Amino acid sequence: ERCMMSKQVKFEDCQRSREVGFVSSDPYFSVRPDGTVYADSVLGCFLFRYSSVFGAETLQHLLDKHSQQSVGIEEMLSRVWESQPRVIKFPRKHQRGSSVNGLRRQKRDWVIPPINVPENSRGPFPHMLVRIRSDQDKDVGIRYSITGAGADQPPSGIYNIDPISGNMFVTQPLDREERASFHLRAHAVDMNGNQVENPIDLYIYVIDMNDNRPEFQNQVYNGSVAEGSKPGSSVMQVTATDSDDSTTANGMVRYRILSQSPHSPIPNMFTINSETGDIVTVAAGLDREKVSQYTIIVQATDMEGNLNFGLSNTATALISITDINDNPPELTVRTFSGEVPENKVNVVVTNLTVVDRDQPHSPNWNAVYRIVSGDPSGHFTIRTNPITNEGMLTVVKPVDFEMNRAFMLTVVVSNQAHLASGIQSSLQSTAGVTISVQDVNEPPVFPVNPKMIRFEEGVPAGTTLTVFAAQDPDHFIHQIVRYSKLSDPANWLKINRTNGQITTMALLDRESMYVKNNVYEATFLAFDNGSPQASGTGTLQIYLIDVNDNAPVLIPREAQVCERARPNSRINITASDADADPNVGPFVFELPSFPSSVRRNWTISRLSGDYAQLRLRIPYLDAGMYEIPIIVSDSGNPPLSNRSVIRVKVCPCDDNGDCSATGAVAAAGLGTGAIIAILICIIVLLSMVLLFVVWMKRREKERQAKPLLIDPEDDVRDNILKYDEEGGGEEDQDYDLSQLQQPESLDHIINKPAGVRRVDERPVITESQYPVRPSLPHPGDIGDFINDGLRAADNDPTAPPYDSLLVFDYEGSGSTAGSVSSLNSTSSGDQDYDYLNDWGPRFKKLADLYGGGDDD
Numbered sequence: 001e002r003c004m005m006s007k008q009v010k011f012e013d014c015q016r017s018r019e020v021g022f023v024s025s026d027p028y029f030s031v032r033p034d035g036t037v038y039a040d041s042v043l044g045c046f047l048f049r050y051s052s053v054f055g056a057e058t059l060q061h062l063l064d065k066h067s068q069q070s071v072g073i074e075e076m077l078s079r080v081w082e083s084q085p086r087v088i089k090f091p092r093k094h095q096r097g098s099s100v101n102g103l104r105r106q107k108r109d110w111v112i113p114p115i116n117v118p119e120n121s122r123g124p125f126p127h128m129l130v131r132i133r134s135d136q137d138k139d140v141g142i143r144y145s146i147t148g149a150g151a152d153q154p155p156s157g158i159y160n161i162d163p164i165s166g167n168m169f170v171t172q173p174l175d176r177e178e179r180a181s182f183h184l185r186a187h188a189v190d191m192n193g194n195q196v197e198n199p200i201d202l203y204i205y206v207i208d209m210n211d212n213r214p215e216f217q218n219q220v221y222n223g224s225v226a227e228g229s230k231p232g233s234s235v236m237q238v239t240a241t242d243s244d245d246s247t248t249a250n251g252m253v254r255y256r257i258l259s260q261s262p263h264s265p266i267p268n269m270f271t272i273n274s275e276t277g278d279i280v281t282v283a284a285g286l287d288r289e290k291v292s293q294y295t296i297i298v299q300a301t302d303m304e305g306n307l308n309f310g311l312s313n314t315a316t317a318l319i320s321i322t323d324i325n326d327n328p329p330e331l332t333v334r335t336f337s338g339e340v341p342e343n344k345v346n347v348v349v350t351n352l353t354v355v356d357r358d359q360p361h362s363p364n365w366n367a368v369y370r371i372v373s374g375d376p377s378g379h380f381t382i383r384t385n386p387i388t389n390e391g392m393l394t395v396v397k398p399v400d401f402e403m404n405r406a407f408m409l410t411v412v413v414s415n416q417a418h419l420a421s422g423i424q425s426s427l428q429s430t431a432g433v434t435i436s437v438q439d440v441n442e443p444p445v446f447p448v449n450p451k452m453i454r455f456e457e458g459v460p461a462g463t464t465l466t467v468f469a470a471q472d473p474d475h476f477i478h479q480i481v482r483y484s485k486l487s488d489p490a491n492w493l494k495i496n497r498t499n500g501q502i503t504t505m506a507l508l509d510r511e512s513m514y515v516k517n518n519v520y521e522a523t524f525l526a527f528d529n530g531s532p533q534a535s536g537t538g539t540l541q542i543y544l545i546d547v548n549d550n551a552p553v554l555i556p557r558e559a560q561v562c563e564r565a566r567p568n569s570r571i572n573i574t575a576s577d578a579d580a581d582p583n584v585g586p587f588v589f590e591l592p593s594f595p596s597s598v599r600r601n602w603t604i605s606r607l608s609g610d611y612a613q614l615r616l617r618i619p620y621l622d623a624g625m626y627e628i629p630i631i632v633s634d635s636g637n638p639p640l641s642n643r644s645v646i647r648v649k650v651c652p653c654d655d656n657g658d659c660s661a662t663g664a665v666a667a668a669g670l671g672t673g674a675i676i677a678i679l680i681c682i683i684v685l686l687s688m689v690l691l692f693v694v695w696m697k698r699r700e701k702e703r704q705a706k707p708l709l710i711d712p713e714d715d716v717r718d719n720i721l722k723y724d725e726e727g728g729g730e731e732d733q734d735y736d737l738s739q740l741q742q743p744e745s746l747d748h749i750i751n752k753p754a755g756v757r758r759v760d761e762r763p764v765i766t767e768s769q770y771p772v773r774p775s776l777p778h779p780g781d782i783g784d785f786i787n788d789g790l791r792a793a794d795n796d797p798t799a800p801p802y803d804s805l806l807v808f809d810y811e812g813s814g815s816t817a818g819s820v821s822s823l824n825s826t827s828s829g830d831q832d833y834d835y836l837n838d839w840g841p842r843f844k845k846l847a848d849l850y851g852g853g854d855d856d
Contacts, residue, residue: 087131088112090188090197112200118207119176126160126169129204133166134188134197141191142166146202148184159184159204168202176206177243208245214253214300216240216315221298223279224320227288228420231281235270235319238277240300254305258297258314270296270319274305279317288321289357295319323359324420329367329389329413330355330428336411338393339436342401349435352382352391354413360389363417367391374409380435382411393433401439402475409433441530444470444481446538450521457510457544462503465493468540469500470526479528486537487523489514493540495524502540510544511578518544518580548583548636552576554644561616562653563623571614571648572607575632583636585610590631592643602628614646623651 115129132144144166150158159182161168168186182204188197216238223236244250254274260267265285272279279296296317303310331354338350358364369382369391379397384390391413399407413429446468453466472479483500485493492506502524510518520542527535552575559571577584586609591599603617614628626648633641651659836847 087133088186088200088202090132090134090186090200112202114203114205116205116207117170117174119174119209120211121170121173123173125173126171129159129168129170130202131165131167132161132186132188132200136188136196140196142188142196143191143193145187145189146184147187148182150179150182150204151184155179158182161186174206176208176245177212179206181205208248208250210244210250210303210309210311212243212250212302213311213313214240214242214302215313216298216300219315221315221317222320223317224322225281225286226322226324227286228284228324228326229281229286231283233281235279235281236317237279238272238298238300238315238317240277240313240315242302244302249303249306249310251302252304253300253302256299256301256305258299261295262291264291269294272298279319286321288323288359289327291321293318293320323362323364325358325364325415325417326420326423327357327364328419328423328426328429329415330426331411331413331431333431334428335432335434336393337434337436339438340395340399341438341440343398343440343442345395345398347395349380349393349395350433351385352393352411352413352431352433354389354391356389356415358415361386364415365389366416367413368416370412370414372410372412374407374433379407380409393435399437400473401437402473405437407433407435407437409435439474441477441479441528441532441534442473443534443536444472444526444528445536446470446526450539450541452519452541452543454543454545455508456547457508458547458549459504459508461506465502465504465542466540467499467501468495468524468538470536470538472528474528474530477530479530481526481528484525484527485522486525487521489522490520492520493522500524500526508542508544510546510580511550515544518546520544546580546583548579548634548638548640550578550583551640551642552584552587552632552634553642554630554632554646556646557644558647558649559614560649560651560659562659563621563650564653565616565619566653569615569653571646572611573604573614573630573646574611575634575644577634579634579636584634586635587612588633588639592629592631598628601626604630614648621650625649 117129121127132146134142134144136142143163144161145163146159146161146168147153149155151160157171158174159168159170184202184204185199186202187195187199190196217240221236221238225233225235238255240253240255242251242253246252255272255277256274257268257270257272257279260269265287266283269281269283269286270279271282277298277300279298296319297314298317299312299314301307301310301312331352333353336350336352340347340349352369354367356365356367366386367384367389369384371380371382377397379395379399380393381396382391382393385392391411393409393411409432411431411433413431414425419425447470451466451468455463455465468483470481470483472481482497483495484497485495490506490512492504492508494503494505495501496503508520509515512520514520522540522542524538524540525535526538527533555574555576559573561571562569573589575585575587575589577587589604589606589612591602591604593599599617601616601618601621603615605613605615607613614630627645628648629643629645631641631643633639649659653659836843839847
């Protein structure tokens with residue numbers, strides 16, 4: 001009782017009492033020297049937790065049985081719950097009155113203790129919890145009822161009450177994790193339903209049982225720690241939760257490490273805080289190069305880690321060992337060698353191989369190479385291969401065999417990241433590189449390239465300008481250099497093949513189109529006799545000094561002025577000179593003395609050094625074209641002159657001083673008659689062109705309208721062909737077919753008077769001979785054949801008029817006309833066409849068509 005009533009009880013330390021040296025006073029508790037009482041076992045914790053619920057006497061009685069029968073805590077709690085039914089009375093109403101001295105103490109209300117129900121009870125159900133009773137049940141009949149969540153409100157039906165006896169029952173097992181408490185109200189009424197007692201509040205608490213295991217938030221946790229970390233370095237944290245009451249041992253979770261894999265360097269490299277789940281290192285010796293990852297199985301147990309009573313669960317923690325730069329790079333050999341041709345760049349001489357045990361492709365592994373000696377001119381550099389980490393020694397500046405036949409380099413390798421604290425650089429991070437330079441045949445080199453020389457233009461052919469010689473860089477090999485011309489746009493120069501002497505072959509002209517900014521460029525080739533042959537190019541630039549070799553030319557060459565002298569009727573003239581200063585302006589302009597009319601009609605006045613003004617000397621000059629000679633001189637030494645002619649159009653002007661249209665024509669020297677003649681010629685020319693176009697279009701249309709010249713036997717088209725020989729038309733259909741019959745004799749024609757003859761009768765004179773068409777004419781001769789036949793028909797006096805008997809060309813064997821069997825007659829009479837057989841072979845086809853009778 002002393003322990004249970006003490007206000008200084010700290011039952012949360014129930015497992016630690018003996019570890020701190022408490023003084024034991026009884027089997028369940030320990031008392032510190034300062035008088036503080038601690039629970040000394042799980043049963044002690046149990047007593048602290050439930051003493052206010054069931055009462056100390058009841059718990060003490062059950063503890064005695066526990067010690068005698070070894071009953072479990074849950075079983076003991078169940079027995080306590082089953083043995084706890086008690087009577088709950090409605091509180092008495094307060095009575096007010098006065099004592100003898102006028103004072104009377106008022107009695108306080110009853111405090112209804114809470115009802116405790118353990119979760120997951122096995123029953124049997126319904127199980128009686130308490131009895132509700134009113135003191136007035138002896139006087140009147142009382143009816144009891146309960147209301148609230150769990151009774152008549154959802155979740156309804158969990159609790160009920162016997163209305164007569166007042167016994168309150170629970171009808172089913174409870175789950176604290178679903179609902180931890182209930183608040184009900186008990187009522188008492190008489191038989192008429194009148195309230196007898198004020199309602200009382202009933203608080204029901206569900207007592208937690210350890211029915212939930214701890215659950216980890218993740219089944220696999222990932223953490224990391226740097227290699228070489230000191231003991232106590234934080235790695236990661238694991239967390240597990242328990243749905244049970246966290247204020248009791250049922251929900252108090254403790255952690256521990258079950259296993260570690262691998263066991264290198266020791267089996268217990270890590271430890272875990274049992275309460276927080278923090279994993280830390282406990283030993284040194286983490287080395288990523290030996291073990292890169294550890295697998296740890298972590299166990300979480302409730303009941304404060306009690307393995308006998310608590311529930312457990314496990315999770316996996318994967319701990320990656322991160323890399324630090326604790327391994328310097330090491331070159332595989334102490335000496336490397338290579339060779340390089342001279343004058344080559346971007347050539348890999350050799351590859352420097354290195355070994356580094358740190359994390360590949362990380363700053364701790366990536367190698368950085370430096371040349372510390374042996375290359376003062378910077379001919380070489382080392383680039384790192386990002387895949388293999390090798391150093392590629394590369395030539396970046398050409399090397400010359402004649403100057404350096406070999407190089408001895410010292411190379412140092414390191415990492416991108418600095419070495420970890422306390423790690424020393426390896427002696428194998430330095431190596432020597434021997435490079436041999438290979439001699440190659442180098443091309444001849446012109447010492448000055450391009451080479452500039454100055455000469456006056458106009459030097460005669462055969463003049464020696466300079467010696468443009470090249471040197472062979474291969475001093476250790478005697479070779480002969482020869483020269484040739486590579487580019488000479490104007491073909492002015494030649495070069496001596498042996499010594500490179502440059503000589504002119506023509507006059508050098510500064511005004512040539514090949515000279516740019518007074519400079520003429522030519523390119524020459526120098527080549528040796530090595531194997532293989534090598535050649536080099538050189539450029540010779542000739543600066544041509546100007547001489548006065550070009551006379552000035554008048555500008556403009558044409559102008560116009562008004563026929564009457566006016567103040568604004570002036571012609572500004574100047575000159576152009578192909579030479580350069582000082583052989584150009586100022587220019588001198590003057591009129592020649594011959595012919596005399598020039599100076600009589602015109603005058604020149606100087607405006608400036610390069611410009612002058614030409615104007616009329618007389619007040620009026622007839623309109624027309626005038627050619628005025630002007631002498632122009634430059635300022636060269638000696639000066640050059642040129643007689644130039646300017647064509648001046650003199651014309652009538654309007655008020656603004658501009659030539660009118662009529663005046664411009666008159667000034668051109670054309671009269672009215674000439675203008676009319678020109679217009680008529682233009683009209684006639686246009687008419688001829690138009691007639692020619694119309695004639696050509698008609699010829700093209702006629703050519704397209706003519707039938708194709710093909711064999712009629714092969715022409716299967718049932719088309720109606722229109723010929724030019726048809727006359728009349730639809731109105732001329734009443735004709736006598738007998739006129740088409742060939743007469744038996746020509747007597748009736750011969751005996752007729754002269755000049756009396758029917759126009760549709762055949763003349764008796766000799767017929768013209770038509771050209772005979774070959775059996776298979778060449779396609780190119782068809783046009784000629786048609787033209788010949790046309791001319792013969794036009795000149796034939798025996799040719800019949802329209803509606804007369806037409807004579808066709810003879811169609812014998814082999815005729816290209818072919819068969820006309822596709823034709824059919826639309827006549828419906830009984831006409832006999834057998835007489836057509838007597839007309840000769842020309843009408844044989846018609847006789848076959850129309851004289852066949854019923855056999856057709």
